[in-house]
Amino acid sequence: MDYSQFLAMKQEIGLLVVFLLVFLYDTFMPRRSQGGLSVFTIILFAVFTVWGFMPCMGSCADSAFAGMYVTSPVMMAIKGILNVGVLIVLIQANKWANSEIQIMRRGEFYELLLVTLFGMYLMISARHFLLFVIGLEAASLPLAAMVAFDKNHYESHEAAVKYILTAVFSSAIFMMGLSFVYGLTGSLYFSTIASVVALEETSAMLIVALAFVVAGVGFKLSLVPFHLWTADVYQGAPTSVTSYLSVISKGAAAFAFLVILTQVFGAVYSDIWEWMLYALVILTITVGNLFALRQTNMKRFLAFSSISQAGYIMLGVVACNAMGMASLMYYILVYVFSNLAAFGVIQAIENKTGKVGMADYNGLHKTNPWLSFTMMLAMFSLAGIPPFAGFFSKFFIFTGAIAQGSIAIYVLVLIALINTIVSLFYYLLVVKAMYINPEQPVVGAFRSACSERIGMWICVAGIIGLGIVSCFYDHLLELSGTFGLF
Numbered sequence: 001m002d003y004s005q006f007l008a009m010k011q012e013i014g015l016l017v018v019f020l021l022v023f024l025y026d027t028f029m030p031r032r033s034q035g036g037l038s039v040f041t042i043i044l045f046a047v048f049t050v051w052g053f054m055p056c057m058g059s060c061a062d063s064a065f066a067g068m069y070v071t072s073p074v075m076m077a078i079k080g081i082l083n084v085g086v087l088i089v090l091i092q093a094n095k096w097a098n099s100e101i102q103i104m105r106r107g108e109f110y111e112l113l114l115v116t117l118f119g120m121y122l123m124i125s126a127r128h129f130l131l132f133v134i135g136l137e138a139a140s141l142p143l144a145a146m147v148a149f150d151k152n153h154y155e156s157h158e159a160a161v162k163y164i165l166t167a168v169f170s171s172a173i174f175m176m177g178l179s180f181v182y183g184l185t186g187s188l189y190f191s192t193i194a195s196v197v198a199l200e201e202t203s204a205m206l207i208v209a210l211a212f213v214v215a216g217v218g219f220k221l222s223l224v225p226f227h228l229w230t231a232d233v234y235q236g237a238p239t240s241v242t243s244y245l246s247v248i249s250k251g252a253a254a255f256a257f258l259v260i261l262t263q264v265f266g267a268v269y270s271d272i273w274e275w276m277l278y279a280l281v282i283l284t285i286t287v288g289n290l291f292a293l294r295q296t297n298m299k300r301f302l303a304f305s306s307i308s309q310a311g312y313i314m315l316g317v318v319a320c321n322a323m324g325m326a327s328l329m330y331y332i333l334v335y336v337f338s339n340l341a342a343f344g345v346i347q348a349i350e351n352k353t354g355k356v357g358m359a360d361y362n363g364l365h366k367t368n369p370w371l372s373f374t375m376m377l378a379m380f381s382l383a384g385i386p387p388f389a390g391f392f393s394k395f396f397i398f399t400g401a402i403a404q405g406s407i408a409i410y411v412l413v414l415i416a417l418i419n420t421i422v423s424l425f426y427y428l429l430v431v432k433a434m435y436i437n438p439e440q441p442v443v444g445a446f447r448s449a450c451s452e453r454i455g456m457w458i459c460v461a462g463i464i465g466l467g468i469v470s471c472f473y474d475h476l477l478e479l480s481g482t483f484g485l486f
Contacts, residue, residue: 159236174216
């Protein structure tokens with residue numbers, strides 16, 4: 001075996017180094033030095049994140065292990081976007097991880113998080129379904145332990161049970177689909193499967209196989225009707241874990257979904273999975289919006305919001321072109337800043353008061369104007385109100401989808417636009433509670449932790465900055481056109 005092949009896995013090896021250093025610090029450092037674990041992890045991961053964007057990371061595609069693993073500047077950019085989100089999660093989770101209840105297990109939290117991120121890396125770069133499944137399970141199983149991290153809370157245990165059962169069920173469906181694919185093609189390599197599928201006529205087994213594969217990944221993305229676990233898990237899990245689930249896990253699943261559909265089943269796009277995705281997108285956006293209208297718990301509210309956002313994300317997959325790829329990357333980046341800003345406010349208030357109800361935000365601007373301002377920007381960005389970054393992310397992803405040119409895609413985008421109006425209504429409910437409702441403030445004035453403020457500052461800068469410097473999308477489009485997955 002030629003061990004030089006591992007050099008193609010620069011980001012994976014870098015992440016493993018971060019994991020080992022955090023593990024060694026947590027295991028062997030004396031007790032008096034354990035207080036620095038969180039700062040050590042954040043600084044180390046920040047250096048790793050910056051290193052991931054360096055030109056020295058490479059400017060050409062590479063592969064390893066007989067084509068099972070592939071990397072390119074586009075994939076490095078995708079992993080870099082995920083790293084930015086993880087860094088913000090680590091910063092925002094600092095106070096919670098160092099609380100009296102969690103301080104003995106904070107090392108485990110960081111280590112589990114890094115293992116799940118490593119699995120997501122493998123999902124994105126896999127070109128063989130065996131490696132993809134390894135990455136999928138590495139990303140899914142540790143998340144169940146993270147969801148159950150609040151061991152003294154019954155809701156956390158319940159959420160973990162629901163998550164693990166759903167993960168096992170979705171993996172079983174996905175593996176069933178892969179068994180059909182292997183039976184049809186005799187291979188698990190993406191390129192070989194794509195060649196065989198392109199030459200053969202569409203069969204009932206191929207349709208069933210693709211439906212099972214879409215369903216298996218749909219669970220990870222919380223696409224309707226595979227979304228039923230989302231609200232309960234988001235509510236029961238610690239808020240730091242919920243924010244990680246809602247952004248990083250969903251972003252990685254979206255990228256992996258795009259890779260599978262385009263690289264493996266691209267030849268049957270118009271025959272099979274185009275219409276599957278149209279139905280899924282419409283259901284996901286509509287159901288997510290309608291159920292979000294009824295929520296009074298902020299974590300459940302953002303759970304259904306994230307379901308709806310998953311539908312918009314899938315428009316980048318439906319586009320099936322370089323513009324769709326660039327739009328998907330840009331949308332995920334904006335979503336990272338917008339959603340983590342909202343969860344940062346929720347976490348700061350929950351850590352101080354334990355309150356997570358929407359009614360608890362009545363009059364918040366009178367006692368905590370900075371938190372209210374951050375939440376307002378997050379809601380405006382998620383709703384797609386100009387000039388914030390969320391407006392441009394929706395504009396670009398709609399443009400990428402329309403570039404396909406069919407009548408059906410115009411109808412699909414029109415339905416998505418109508419749903420944007422519905423989403424604007426329930427996002428503004430939060431702003432109304434903070435700024436307009438006449439009730440006396442429920443949450444008293446307090447100063448959030450330094451790490452929480454830093455996390456929110458980064459998110460606010462991202463929301464405003466990407467709205468002003470939206471030309472960043474041009475770079476992603478150029479990158480996707482040159483080194484794209486297509």
